[in-house]
Amino acid sequence: MNEAQLKKLDQTVLGWLDTVHDTVLKRVTQRMRVDTKAGHRDLVTNVDRETEQFYVDAIRRFDPKAKILGEEGFGDAVNDMAGRVWFVDPIDGTMNFVKQQAEFATMLALYEDGQPVMAWIMDVVNHDIVHGGPAYGVYHNDTPLATPKDTGLADGLIILSGARLLYEQFGFPEVAKAALGFRVYGSAGISYLHVLTGKAVGYASNMKPWDYAAGTLLGEALGFKVGKIDDQPMNMLISGTVLVATQQAYSDIMAIERDL
Amino acid sequence: MNEAQLKKLDQTVLGWLDTVHDTVLKRVTQRMRVDTKAGHRDLVTNVDRETEQFYVDAIRRFDPKAKILGEEGFGDAVNDMAGRVWFVDPIDGTMNFVKQQAEFATMLALYEDGQPVMAWIMDVVNHDIVHGGPAYGVYHNDTPLATPKDTGLADGLIILSGARLLYEQFGFPEVAKAALGFRVYGSAGISYLHVLTGKAVGYASNMKPWDYAAGTLLGEALGFKVGKIDDQPMNMLISGTVLVATQQAYSDIMAIERDL
Structure with missing residues (x-):
């Protein structure tokens, strides 16, 4: 993808993150349905599921040929990295989400033929986002991030x-x-x-x-x-x-x- | 102390916390001097010391007869809880302060003849404060806090x-x-x-x-x-x-x- 396409991709996903931020913060104050998955510490809520469904719908519209690997299973069965593959974690840190209503994230990543294109991680409550990729640069909100000091x-x-x-x-x-x-x-x-x-x-x-x-x-x-x-x-x-x-x-x- | 006195006490210390918030956030962007105390993981900075000195000066003016027990030793040698005793932790979580410039706190507590009067804990970066006491009630910023659910x-x-x-x-x-x-x-x-x-x-x-x-x-x-x-x-x-x-x-x- 060229720079303009990467820019459009980034702006599009940042728009989805705005929606998720607003929606999830509203949902936190409402009654949540909490279920368990693999064990009693493996939680999932209706908000995890609704958020993944939102992302899957948005990706299908924006990038209809892509495959989607999502935590809650609303995407596709992805068996290889051929073509464009989106990774979706709607609510990461669901236990924090349920118990703290803070310190949870939402994450997306796009790979094409196994090569990294762009990714997004948002601290949902603080609307704090690191986003970008190898050809685009990596940003902390609007500020370019540099390679950090090589501390041991x-x-x-x-x-x-x-x-x-x-x-x-x-x-x-x-x-x-x-x-x-x-x-x-x-x-x-x-x-x-x-x-x-x-x-x-x-x-x-x-x-x-x-x-x-x-x-x-x-x-x-x-x-x-x-x-x-x-x-x-x-x-x-x-x-x-x-x-x-x-x-x-x-x-x-x-x-x-x-x-x- | 009566309600008006407690209110004045709270407002006074909240004013100190505003000053500490502003000063410490400015200091974070400057060059810090980091020393070790009891071991290489026990850090102290010039900001810890300056902040404690600020609190000690402020307490001396506001409550001249009180004794002060401060982490960095600018207060008094406190051997008993008779009279009014202030506990001062200028920067709590100094390692986070140095390495993260976040996730550190400042804390004050006042006891009188061993009885609790009022205390303040501020997440400095987020200016997020829990404050109050048994006779005054406990507040999260301006919102009264209730006894939480008795979760196991x-x-x-x-x-x-x-x-x-x-x-x-x-x-x-x-x-x-x-x-x-x-x-x-x-x-x-x-x-x-x-x-x-x-x-x-x-x-x-x-x-x-x-x-x-x-x-x-x-x-x-x-x-x-x-x-x-x-x-x-x-x-x-x-x-x-x-x-x-x-x-x-x-x-x-x-x-x-x-x-x-």
């Missing part, structure tokens, strides 16, 4: 999945101990926003494709390193424990992983 | 000190596993704000008096239960692992503690 693990904050840390998987406790400090926010999108804006040196969690697609695209476009913590190759359609970090913190963490 | 540990988020969790002290891992979810924010003030506004069912951390004085006062005024996790009596001048939680979550956590 010992000098920065690492954000971790609470469950992996608590159940001592993949060396998360050792990584936390080696860091200057660690934080647990309970939302991939909120965690990615911290990393992309230079507030943390990295983030690692076990994630589904819609959890990490936008953060991976934006992180790589900004010069962060992204990969699987088990050193397996990235596959955008498979769940796994994904790490995004500054180059130095990534090396520091993978050295810990190899010593486990 | 299994149905809510618990906020924990990262270090205690990581080093498996005081049953923090067991508490985290029993909760619906846990979060680590790295600032007592930010954590207390979550609990006081009903976003989490409790918070526990190893804290110094200036870390827990305001949260204890506001929590008790709102009907939360506050105590030491080792079941020792509270002493406002001694450090310890302090828990604030809904009545039900407090019982749930203390049952876990007794079973350790």
Whole structure:
């Protein structure tokens, strides 16, 4: 896509995010229907479903030939990355959404023939958005973001999945101990926003494709390193424990992983 | 103090908080001097010191007979709770302040002859304030806060000190596993704000008096239960692992503690 097409794409999706911001903030004050999915900590609400349906309808109108991989299943069964593929996470951090009415995100990412095009992560309550891509540049709202300082693990904050840390998987406790400090926010999108804006040196969690697609695209476009913590190759359609970090913190963490 | 005196006290301190908000946000964009105290993770900046000096000067003018217990030592050596005692934490969550320029707090609490009078906790960046006391009521900015729903540990988020969790002290891992979810924010003030506004069912951390004085006062005024996790009596001048939680979550956590 040329610059004008990318600009139009960005403006279009930013318009959808405005709608989602307004709609979701209104819905928060109303009665919500909360259900569980894979377990009693895996929550989904009517707002997750309605928001995904909104995105799917909008994408179908804007980009009718694209395939859509959405968390709540309103999209398509996507088996490969051929053509244009949209990743949709309508409400990321649903537990925070239900319990805090804050600290949740909405995320979209577009890939074409497996190549990153553009992605969007919004802290919904604060209307705080990181968006862009490799050919377009990455913006924090209207401000261009630069590659952050290459801070190592010992000098920065690492954000971790609470469950992996608590159940001592993949060396998360050792990584936390080696860091200057660690934080647990309970939302991939909120965690990615911290990393992309230079507030943390990295983030690692076990994630589904819609959890990490936008953060991976934006992180790589900004010069962060992204990969699987088990050193397996990235596959955008498979769940796994994904790490995004500054180059130095990534090396520091993978050295810990190899010593486990 | 009568209602008019409490109102004047609250308005006066809210004015100080406005000044601190403006000053600290300006200082964030300037070069900061960062030193360490007890260890390389125990940070202090010139902004911590300047802010405490500002509060101490303001308190001396407003309440000249009071004693002041401040984190950075600009106050008095306070050996007992006789008379009026101010607790001052100028920048709570200094690591977040330095690394994130967000998610830090400023906290003040006033006790008279050991009895709670009034306290203030401000999320500095967001100018988000919980303030008040037992005779005055507790407010979230201008809105009166009510005693929150008595949610149990299994149905809510618990906020924990990262270090205690990581080093498996005081049953923090067991508490985290029993909760619906846990979060680590790295600032007592930010954590207390979550609990006081009903976003989490409790918070526990190893804290110094200036870390827990305001949260204890506001929590008790709102009907939360506050105590030491080792079941020792509270002493406002001694450090310890302090828990604030809904009545039900407090019982749930203390049952876990007794079973350790």
